[in-house]
Structures are given as structure tokens and as C-alpha cells.
Amino acid sequence: MVFMKAMKLQEFGKPLQLMESDLPQVLDNNVLVKVDACGVCHSDIHLAEGYYGAREEERLVIRDRRIRLPLTLGHEIAGRIEAKGRAVSAFEVGDTVVVYPWIGCGVCRACRAGFDNLCERPNALGVYADGGYAEYVLVPDPRYVLKYDGLKPEEAGVLACSGITALHALKKARVAPDDVLAIIGAGGVGGMAIQLAKALSGATIVSLDIDDRKLEYAKSLGADFTINSSKDDIGAVMKQALGKRANAVIDFVGSTQTVENAVKILVKGGRLVVVGLFGGILKMQIPLLPILALDIVGSYTGTLTDLNEILQLTNRGVVKPVISTSFRLEEANEALAKLRSGEVKGRAVIKP
Ligand SMILES: [Zn+2]
Ligand SMILES: [Zn+2]
Incomplete structure (x- = not known):
């Protein structure tokens, strides 16, 4: 049996905890990505704390019943394809990919129109499903991974949210x-x-x-x-x-x-x-x-089309990649704390 490590949120307002679990099973249409880099986003701080807002009386508490703990945070993921399901033919094991994390149900009106980011029943990685503060992340469908080259993984991953x-x-x-x-x-x-x-x-x-x-x-x-x-x-x-x-x-x-x-x-x-x-x-x-x-x-995040476009723009040098500060997987809490206090230069990135 192969195990993987992940930093999981077990309770809102508490530090993430390092946990070991079995490697997820890779079904027909799935892609298993070995995480090379995962950006640490301000929204991860809100998610870990369980609310938005600085002043207590103005807080917006996160009451989304679709968020189930324990949860692996992290939605700015770049890595390599470690394994793929039988039905996946567009990619090879070893391909370097960036993951589109704002995954929707696929069948609601928003999803059918290409706005997965506005899905009524979202399955976004790092929010509703386990994300990239981990050695591996399971992506349900190959349409949500995009090949990249010529960029560092920390540069590519950040495009999936900030970009x-x-x-x-x-x-x-x-x-x-x-x-x-x-x-x-x-x-x-x-x-x-x-x-x-x-x-x-x-x-x-x-x-x-x-x-x-x-x-x-x-x-x-x-x-x-x-x-x-x-x-x-x-x-x-x-x-x-x-x-x-x-x-x-x-x-x-x-x-x-x-x-x-x-x-x-x-x-x-x-x-x-x-x-x-x-x-x-x-x-x-x-x-x-x-x-x-x-x-x-x-405006909330962006679409798969946006990710494709910004990858092209970054590849052509139209957009300069964001500079980053790296942390190890076990240092995820430190990364979140430093981001919260404004000590991080550029983007904080976890490299498992
Ligand atoms: Zn983000
Ligand atoms: Zn949907």
C-alpha cells in the first residue's frame, strides 16, 4: 500500500495537521497529479479561519454545508501526472500540468456555459474536495489539467487562481x-x-x-x-x-x-x-x-478558458510570472501565518 502526506484542516480556527492516508484510487477518467508546487492564497486563510472580514462585528462566517472537514487546502497546483485512468488518452504519465481547481458539477446551467467557477454544486479542489497541500491530488477529469512547459511549477500553479x-x-x-x-x-x-x-x-x-x-x-x-x-x-x-x-x-x-x-x-x-x-x-x-x-x-476566480489564455500569455512573456517564497509541506501553517502578517514577498508556495 502506498501512503501520501497532506496538511489537513480538521477544525475551523485550528492549525492544519499533517496526516497520512492511502493514495486515492484512480478511476477511468481520473488523473493523479504529483504536486510540485501549490500556491498559498489569501482565501486559504479565510477558509482555515472559517470566516471573512477583519472586524468581528462585520464578519461573514463560512456556513457552506458542502465544505466537509477534514479537508486538504490548496488550489494553485502544478505538478506531474503520476497515474491516469483507462479512459484518459490525451496525457502521458510524467507530463507537467497545471490544474484548474474550480471544478463544477458539469451539468448545471453555469457549467454548461463554461462557468465552472459559478457552479451551483461546486467541487472545487482545496475548497470542497482535497487540494494541493499534499504530495498528490486527484483530478476527476482530464479536462481540468493543462500541460505547461518553460515555467517553474511555482509560476504555473499561481496562474490557476491569481492569474x-x-x-x-x-x-x-x-x-x-x-x-x-x-x-x-x-x-x-x-x-x-x-x-x-x-x-x-x-x-x-x-x-x-x-x-x-x-x-x-x-x-x-x-x-x-x-x-x-x-x-x-x-x-x-x-x-x-x-x-x-x-x-x-x-x-x-x-x-x-x-x-x-x-x-x-x-x-x-x-x-x-x-x-x-x-x-x-x-x-x-x-x-x-x-x-x-x-x-x-x-467577480469570482475565472474559467478554464481564462486559464488556457493566461498560460499562453505567460508562455509568450506578455505576463511576467509572480516571484515566490517556498515552504515545505510541513510548514503550511507557517506559510499561512506569514501571509496573514504580510511577511511574504510575492506568492508563498508549498513544495511538497
Ligand atoms: Zn486562490
Ligand atoms: Zn455546475
């Missing part, structure tokens, strides 16, 4: 070449969005953050203009520098403050795409919504 989240949000922002696009948050996902917006949209890109070092990073990735929203009067700075407000804002933070800021800098008829899961309460005077004719939408 597609940035691309999907940018598509939802629907910016035109003569638009001003404001991107709130210049961390990993925001940085990816700046690169994508630069390469694909033609829009003027304004990056907002509260950290000057991150704004420098945003500039190096192609932001045309940066604003430190903790120091500057953002509306006045935009008006002075660009002579106009933003046609679209993508908020990769998702706090009360950032959403309020976004509404302040949008043009009439502008579009706000909220992506970040920081947490908070949104309060606004309702007449402003019709008077300003704002579109306020949410």
Missing part, C-alpha cells in the same frame, strides 16, 4: 482603449491585472495602494499613474493628473474603505468590479446608484 482571477476581472471591467481603469491593490493579483490591462486593453491604468513600495512595483509593471490612497485626496489627484475620473475600477482588496474609494472616483455610468475578499459592510445612499448609473458587480 485567472485577474484576467476574469479585467474582462468584466469591459474597458475600452480610451478609458481610464483604476486598479485598487498592487499585490500579487493586482500586479497581474496591471500587466494584463497594459497588454490587452489599451486603457490608461491608475494603480491605487496604501504602500509606496507596492506602488513602485505597480509602475514597474506598466501602471501609467499611481496614487497612495492613504495620503492623497484620490478624487482631486485623479482630476488634476488625468482631467477625468475612472471609467472602471477593479478592487482587489474588497474592504469598506476601498469600495467607498472606488465609488468616489468613478464616472457616471462607470463600472466597479469587486474581487477582493477582505471584508466589511457596504453602505451607500441608494439614490446615488441610479443618479450615477453605476454598475457594481462581483
Whole structure:
């Protein structure tokens, strides 16, 4: 019998625990991936804690009955095919692959339209099914693995969440070449969005953050203009520098403050795409919504098509891979703690 190690969440709010289990059985259509790298995402922190939000009175507690513990977290997975079912002919054992983790039921309206990420009965890896904080991960169908080469595994894995989240949000922002696009948050996902917006949209890109070092990073990735929203009067700075407000804002933070800021800098008829899961309460005077004719939408991860597209863009050098800090499988709790306290440079990645 072959055993595998995994870091499992056994109880919300408690550290992950190293557990051994049998290697999963590989059925006809399954693919077993040996994990080379799995990114540690902010959403893993929320999942491990069992809620979203910083302030206790504003918390959104995770009450999803489809999440069953113990659970192996981790959804930014790159690895090699270790074994495959009889019906899998498109891949060979040893192929290097990135896993699309936002797996849906396959038959609901969203899934049939290609939006597995919006499935009503999701089976996302690392959320509803065991994910990549493990030596191996079982993928139910070969359609959810994509071959890659020319990238490090830690670079490829991150595309399955940060990468597609940035691309999907940018598509939802629907910016035109003569638009001003404001991107709130210049961390990993925001940085990816700046690169994508630069390469694909033609829009003027304004990056907002509260950290000057991150704004420098945003500039190096192609932001045309940066604003430190903790120091500057953002509306006045935009008006002075660009002579106009933003046609679209993508908020990769998702706090009360950032959403309020976004509404302040949008043009009439502008579009706000909220992506970040920081947490908070949104309060606004309702007449402003019709008077300003704002579109306020949410965006959650991305599709298989998005993953395919961003893999191509990264391969061609249009998007630079995110830098990362590595941890061993047994150090998953340390990785989560360092990410929570903001000590990680780039993306934290677990290499089992
Ligand atoms: Zn993620
Ligand atoms: Zn579905």
C-alpha cells in the first residue's frame, strides 16, 4: 500500500495537521497529479479561519454545508501526472500540468456555459474536495489539467487562481482603449491585472495602494499613474493628473474603505468590479446608484478558458510570472501565518 502526506484542516480556527492516508484510487477518467508546487492564497486563510472580514462585528462566517472537514487546502497546483485512468488518452504519465481547481458539477446551467467557477454544486479542489497541500491530488477529469512547459511549477500553479482571477476581472471591467481603469491593490493579483490591462486593453491604468513600495512595483509593471490612497485626496489627484475620473475600477482588496474609494472616483455610468475578499459592510445612499448609473458587480476566480489564455500569455512573456517564497509541506501553517502578517514577498508556495 502506498501512503501520501497532506496538511489537513480538521477544525475551523485550528492549525492544519499533517496526516497520512492511502493514495486515492484512480478511476477511468481520473488523473493523479504529483504536486510540485501549490500556491498559498489569501482565501486559504479565510477558509482555515472559517470566516471573512477583519472586524468581528462585520464578519461573514463560512456556513457552506458542502465544505466537509477534514479537508486538504490548496488550489494553485502544478505538478506531474503520476497515474491516469483507462479512459484518459490525451496525457502521458510524467507530463507537467497545471490544474484548474474550480471544478463544477458539469451539468448545471453555469457549467454548461463554461462557468465552472459559478457552479451551483461546486467541487472545487482545496475548497470542497482535497487540494494541493499534499504530495498528490486527484483530478476527476482530464479536462481540468493543462500541460505547461518553460515555467517553474511555482509560476504555473499561481496562474490557476491569481492569474485567472485577474484576467476574469479585467474582462468584466469591459474597458475600452480610451478609458481610464483604476486598479485598487498592487499585490500579487493586482500586479497581474496591471500587466494584463497594459497588454490587452489599451486603457490608461491608475494603480491605487496604501504602500509606496507596492506602488513602485505597480509602475514597474506598466501602471501609467499611481496614487497612495492613504495620503492623497484620490478624487482631486485623479482630476488634476488625468482631467477625468475612472471609467472602471477593479478592487482587489474588497474592504469598506476601498469600495467607498472606488465609488468616489468613478464616472457616471462607470463600472466597479469587486474581487477582493477582505471584508466589511457596504453602505451607500441608494439614490446615488441610479443618479450615477453605476454598475457594481462581483467577480469570482475565472474559467478554464481564462486559464488556457493566461498560460499562453505567460508562455509568450506578455505576463511576467509572480516571484515566490517556498515552504515545505510541513510548514503550511507557517506559510499561512506569514501571509496573514504580510511577511511574504510575492506568492508563498508549498513544495511538497
Ligand atoms: Zn486562490
Ligand atoms: Zn455546475
